Amino acid sequence: MARSKNRTSQEVNAGSMADIAFLLLIFFLVTTTIASDKGILNILPPKIDPNVPPPDIKKNERNIFNILINANDDLLVEGEYRRTPEGLDQDIKEFILNFGAPTEKGSALWSTLPASLQAQALRRPESSDDPTEAVVSIKTNRGTSYELYLEVFDMAKKAYFEIYGERVGLTADEYRTLTGDDEASKALQDKGKEGIPMAISIAEPDKIGGN
Amino acid sequence: MAKFKKKPKADPGVSTASLPDIVFMLLFFFMVTTVLREQDLLVEQKIPQSTQLQKLQNKTLISYLFIGKPKNVGLYGSEPRIQANDVLITAPEIVQWGNQERDLLAEADRGLMTVSLKVDKDVKMGPISDVQTELRNADARRVLYASTAKIYED
Numbered sequence: 001m002a003r004s005k006n007r008t009s010q011e012v013n014a015g016s017m018a019d020i021a022f023l024l025l026i027f028f029l030v031t032t033t034i035a036s037d038k039g040i041l042n043i044l045p046p047k048i049d050p051n052v053p054p055p056d057i058k059k060n061e062r063n064i065f066n067i068l069i070n071a072n073d074d075l076l077v078e079g080e081y082r083r084t085p086e087g088l089d090q091d092i093k094e095f096i097l098n099f100g101a102p103t104e105k106g107s108a109l110w111s112t113l114p115a116s117l118q119a120q121a122l123r124r125p126e127s128s129d130d131p132t133e134a135v136v137s138i139k140t141n142r143g144t145s146y147e148l149y150l151e152v153f154d155m156a157k158k159a160y161f162e163i164y165g166e167r168v169g170l171t172a173d174e175y176r177t178l179t180g181d182d183e184a185s186k187a188l189q190d191k192g193k194e195g196i197p198m199a200i201s202i203a204e205p206d207k208i209g210g211n
Numbered sequence: 212m213a214k215f216k217k218k219p220k221a222d223p224g225v226s227t228a229s230l231p232d233i234v235f236m237l238l239f240f241f242m243v244t245t246v247l248r249e250q251d252l253l254v255e256q257k258i259p260q261s262t263q264l265q266k267l268q269n270k271t272l273i274s275y276l277f278i279g280k281p282k283n284v285g286l287y288g289s290e291p292r293i294q295a296n297d298v299l300i301t302a303p304e305i306v307q308w309g310n311q312e313r314d315l316l317a318e319a320d321r322g323l324m325t326v327s328l329k330v331d332k333d334v335k336m337g338p339i340s341d342v343q344t345e346l347r348n349a350d351a352r353r354v355l356y357a358s359t360a361k362i363y364e365d
Contacts, residue, residue: 011226020232025239037273037327038264038359044343044352142337146330147259149339150356154261161263176265205340 040154042202062126063133065095067152071143075152085152092159094120096134096196098127106130109195117166131163131196139203156200164192253287253294254279257332260361267355272323274312274351276305278338279331291334293342302341309349325353 048054067088068076075082077091099121102110106129110118128134136156140149158172165175168188175192178185254277267273277294281287292299295308313321326346330339346354 020236024236037267037270037355037357039327039355039357040261040263041265041267041325042354042356044347044354046352047347047350140336140340142335142340144336145332146334146336146339147332149336150259150261150358153356154263154358157263172263176263179268181268202343205336 040150040157042153042200044202059135060129060133062100063128063135065092065128065134065136067136067138067156069138069140069144069148069152071141073145073148085148085155088152089155089158089162092136092156093162094122095128095136096131096159096163097121098124098134099130100125100127102130103133105132105195112195114167114169117163135199135201137201137203140205142205142207144205153200153202157198160196160198160200163196167196168192251297252277253283253297253299254281254292255331255333256329258329258357258359259332261356261358262361264358264360265355267325269320269323272316272320273325273327273355274309275327275329276342277329278334278342280333291331291338293338302338302345305342305345306349309346309351313351323353324351325355326351327355327357329357 066076066078070076075085075088077088082088097117097120099106099110100123109131110121136159138149138152138156161172161176165172168175168191170178170188170192175189178189180186180189256277256279275295278291280289281292281299287299293302293305294300295305300308309326313324316324328339328342343354346352
């Protein structure tokens with residue numbers, strides 16, 4: 001037939017190959033979950049030397065924010081029973097920023113805080129003296145669930161990050177994502193936590209309800 | 212006759228224009244599927260969620276400890292166990308493991324070694340506390356509680 005003469009190209013059209021490749025690439029990108037190294041960082045205290053007696057630390061009870069979690073996952077926060085850890089982050093924040101009876105270091109710190117943080121100081125006599133003295137203590141039983149412990153620890157961290165962030169005009173999330181790689185972010189990071197140590201103490205668990 | 216003159220036919224060979232695409236496709240496939248999990252998990256892992264996540268910059272400094280109920284209950288029992296690399300270990304063996312992991316790092320980085328604790332939700336604090344005591348003995352005191360981001364419901 002005369003029409004068949006017009007067939008000059010026998011090649012398969014390869015133009016769509018790239019599209020297929022991209023499609024597959026996107027498929028795998030979406031479906032795989034890359035193991036991420038995200039988590040909550042905690043620095044454990046150094047090993048206890050059996051030859052050296054533990055240092056006798058005198059600390060006023062009011063400077064310690066006690067959180068006890070028992071084997072039934074009930075909480076005892078500053079002597080007060082709670083069913084869930086909800087709202088704990090706010091309580092911890094109030095405790096840290098209390099400025100009940102600032103020491104010399106505390107007064108110096110007070111003057112560096114922005115007005116928004118100063119306004120949050122409740123100055124209760126029964127709460128912490130100032131942020132340099134305040135310690136958040138978390139004590140669990142051996143039978144406490146890890147999930148709840150992490151939730152409470154998370155709340156304590158959140159309280160500190162909110163303070164750090166507010167101090168430099170960022171939200172807690174923005175402050176946490178500062179990497180400290182470049183000068184500007186390092187400066188912000190240091191300015192946020194300067195003088196306010198993240199004092200979260202993890203006590204040795206009681207031997208109740210575990211194995 | 213001039214009308215039926217044979218036209219010069221194009222080369223009927225298979226086009227190689229798509230070869231790079233195929234190669235890239237394979238490359239992507241292997242990039243995606245390999246490396247991600249070099250260890251077989253012997254324990255259950257349902258990672259808890261939290262909000263205040265921090266990301267570690269240097270991956271080479273991280274060593275992993277997996278803690279959870281063994282998947283093979285018949286063989287290893289139902290109590291939470293610790294997995295380091297490819298084997299299940301007991302808490303006192305962590306000191307030795309920690310020292311081995313530290314020796315793999317460059318001398319300057321040894322102080323920054325971080326242990327990522329990948330702990331199952333259902334584990335109690337007892338085993339965790341034992342592990343932390345041993346980590347203190349091994350002087351591997353930087354601990355990362357592995358966690359995923361919490362999604363708010365409101």
